[in-house]
Amino acid sequence: MTTLTLSEAKPVERPHIKEKYDHFIGGKWVAPSSGEYFDNISPIDGKVFSKAARGNKADIEKALDAAHAAFPSWSKTSVAVRSKLLNKIADVIEENLEMLARIETIDNGKALRETRAADLPLVIDHFRYFAGVIRADESTISEHDEHTVSIALHEPLGVVAQIIPWNFPLLMATWKIAPALAAGCCTVVKPAEQTPTSIMVLMELIGDILPPGVLNVVTGFGVEAGKPLASSNRVAKVSFTGETTTGRLIMQYASENLVPVTMELGGKSPNIFMKSVADADDDFFDKAVEGAVLFALNQGEVCTCPSRILVHEDIYDVFMERVIARTKAIKMGHPLAEDTMMGAQASNDQFEKILSYLDIGKQEGAEALCGGDKASLNSGLENGYYIQPTIFKGHNKMRIFQEEIFGPVVSVTTFKTTEEAIAIANDTMYGLGAGLWSRDAHELYQVPRAILAGRVWVNCYHAYPAHAPFGGYKKSGFGRENHLMMLNHYRQTKNMLISYDKKKLGFF
């Protein structure tokens, strides 16, 4: 019925991937204590392409032992050395960018053009960013009076736990690992069970750059490996990216241990197109159309997916006609083909969940303007997890407007006034991302200020440069990644309050 636009290129060659990968603990490859491995299925074709170690509490304890052994020395390693090692990691990744991009595509299912142009370059830059900022980092000193000086000095928290999502496996791992190491912490990382392989290939490349035990990676299932890590009384902090229920569970564990957490949770980000967007059919209008279609980036598997289009009713027809045409032109196909624009959803259960939302959307009376179904691809992709990019028209109380579908599905509605646009934008549990598109100088400042979200893209969307703080308002979490302020999420403050007065107080 629906005609899909298909990729025409042949997939590039697959790099060598080992049959199975062990844990990386204390600078060594360590077999899982259970002796068991689990299948890693590629979303491209639904086939097993490698196995990952099935970690459990004993493996987590081993990793925590190694991290604690490394911490006294790593925390005192000079920033010059820490910075040099982070830069070296970046260099090695850069030398292996193409191979890592292909493996990331096989592991996650996203198109190669994205892993090549976004995931891996951002990984490299992120290590360099934290290598750079710690060289210029300073503590503070204040003179309270002529005899009293207060020094506020940063000290690393210790051994931290970091739980990584599967949507950008290497990039999200880097967002956590780079600031933790830069701050002087040692870490135990638990990758997502859908994407446990690319990070292990990365560890093969960079594992010997750092002292043993500074960076440990244990693969496994949430309940078997993630839970003992998040609930351990030997971690000084837990950093988590994922959904709200698990976020609450991790905070519950952290409350038992009285340790801090940072949470990057979900979103249902509004992308607002003001009336002035259509004042001219020019480059800016074209950019805004692309900005609306960015819901399909990474197959919609982004916490900030602009999954609600709010468009002024006067420009709805002219704008959406272009958006629908551009969406229909998205080339689907083998994720390793160089011209594929949108690849596979990361796992079968995600695929099924997205289909269940397409169903509820139709039941609630939303109109599918394009897509609305799975995409049946052939040539070996029959068992992969492909969904057509879908645009629904409806209203903001519908479940498809309120729940994070985490797929290439956007819901569009109209507004009459700026106040109504802001009200719709804020009528959500979440506050992670938002977009505002306008040619009006006043709106460009006032509307973003009125939106309750941690990141508002203004006349752009889906850019994630290092040094732009990223994190949520409301139920989208707290803590700011991707910025030097993340260093303070991995440090505590040592205050030395010093008296230079030889005279006694005179109280006793």
Add this chain to the structure above:
Amino acid sequence: MTQATNLPRVLITEAAMDVVDTLRKRFGTDLMFHQSGGCCDGSSPMCFEKGDFKVGTNDIWMGKVYGCDFFMSADQFEYWKHTELTLDVTPGRGSSFSIEIPMGIRFLIRSRLFTMEEFENLILTKTGEEVLEEN
């Protein structure tokens, strides 16, 4: 004609019942569900050993499904309350701490809109705190 009252908000498929039975046996305990919100594995039902996930005044108890308490956060319930949920299961590699995941399967919610008549005759919800006090 008498009108049906106390209609359930959450149903369960036979396949999901089998999984609940298996997990009950394996963990030797009753189970509970909490419907998650957004992000990677979000908008999915999470299965825990009963009591492992702490619910409170801002959680809504939507009833028991096959003997398991089913909860959702109150603000999320506002947007879900007009839909009947069916707990199902699908093959797949989910992440999160939901306890069925090592079996290579994932609980999943399928939804249907209640009719107006059904909507007026649903079981009463309670808060998580009220459920804890009763137990």
